[in-house]
Amino acid sequence: MVKSRKSGDQLIVYLSGEIDHCSADRMRGEIETLLEDARIRRLVLNFENVGFMDSSGVGMIIGRYKTMRERGGTVIACGLKPPTEKLFRMAGLHRIIAQEDAGRQE
Amino acid sequence: MNNRMELSFLSLAENEAFARMVISAFLMQLSPTMSLVSEVRTAVSEAVTNAVVHAYSGRADGRIFLRAALDEQKVEIEVEDFGCGIEDVAQAMTPFYTSQPDQERTGMGFSLMLSFMDGVHVTSAPGSGTLVKMTKLLQEEDIDAV
Numbered sequence: 431m432v433k434s435r436k437s438g439d440q441l442i443v444y445l446s447g448e449i450d451h452c453s454a455d456r457m458r459g460e461i462e463t464l465l466e467d468a469r470i471r472r473l474v475l476n477f478e479n480v481g482f483m484d485s486s487g488v489g490m491i492i493g494r495y496k497t498m499r500e501r502g503g504t505v506i507a508c509g510l511k512p513p514t515e516k517l518f519r520m521a522g523l524h525r526i527i528a529q530e531d532a533g534r535q536e
Numbered sequence: 537m538n539n540r541m542e543l544s545f546l547s548l549a550e551n552e553a554f555a556r557m558v559i560s561a562f563l564m565q566l567s568p569t570m571s572l573v574s575e576v577r578t579a580v581s582e583a584v585t586n587a588v589v590h591a592y593s594g595r596a597d598g599r600i601f602l603r604a605a606l607d608e609q610k611v612e613i614e615v616e617d618f619g620c621g622i623e624d625v626a627q628a629m630t631p632f633y634t635s636q637p638d639q640e641r642t643g644m645g646f647s648l649m650l651s652f653m654d655g656v657h658v659t660s661a662p663g664s665g666t667l668v669k670m671t672k673l674l675q676e677e678d679i680d681a682v
Contacts (some may be wrong), residue, residue: 450553452553458640484578489640490643493640
């Protein structure tokens with residue numbers, strides 16, 4: 431199970447390991463279940479423990495962005511490491527998902 | 537140094553991570569930088585995922601080959617499958633094109649291979665499979681100073 435923390439209208443999801451097609455399918459289901467709580471308006475994805483991500487991970491993030499956008503909410507990313515941040519930029523994710531310091535949400 | 541390897545595995549999603557581990561381990565003999573390893577394993581991950589997701593459409597009994605060869609100048613990689621093949625390779629390689637838009641696919645796989653590698657060549661025939669050949673030219677800065 432993906433680790434998470436809820437407070438008010440904010441949900442922090444602590445992603446970990448490698449996000450590829452195989453693991454993204456599982457993460458998608460788990461995060462969508464957590465987002466069934468309609469109060470959540472701010473989804474924070476913490477990448478501190480993500481060692482690898484490819485385009486399947488990008489697809490999973492865009493999917494959650496769409497879920498949040500439909501309810502007028504936002505997605506924030508934090509703790510991106512250089513290779514993941516590079517992928518973020520190449521995919522244009524930095525234009526729709528703001529980045530914050532990992533410590534700010536604690 | 538000249539070396540080559542060949543690996544064959546089943547078209548299971550779990551083998552995407554396995555293929556990345558193998559290519560990373562094979563590159564270690566070059567004393568590569570993290571950045572080089574990261575780029576090559578992302579390209580391999582995209583190619584193997586295409587084989588699992590598109591060529592074999594989730595079938596678990598397909599065969600995928602991963603081959604790699606390296607020397608002082610370059611790393612050459614092949615990912616081959618014997619799945620459904622690609623009817624229109626140019627269309628498949630168009631950024632953001634995906635044949636499965638409802639599956640949260642980004643259509644970025646080939647774009648990332650092209651961005652991270654110096655050459656990507658795709659040979660495919662409907663019904664017989666796809667061969668993706670990728671080349672990475674090694675620069676001095678790709679090798680970790682000892």
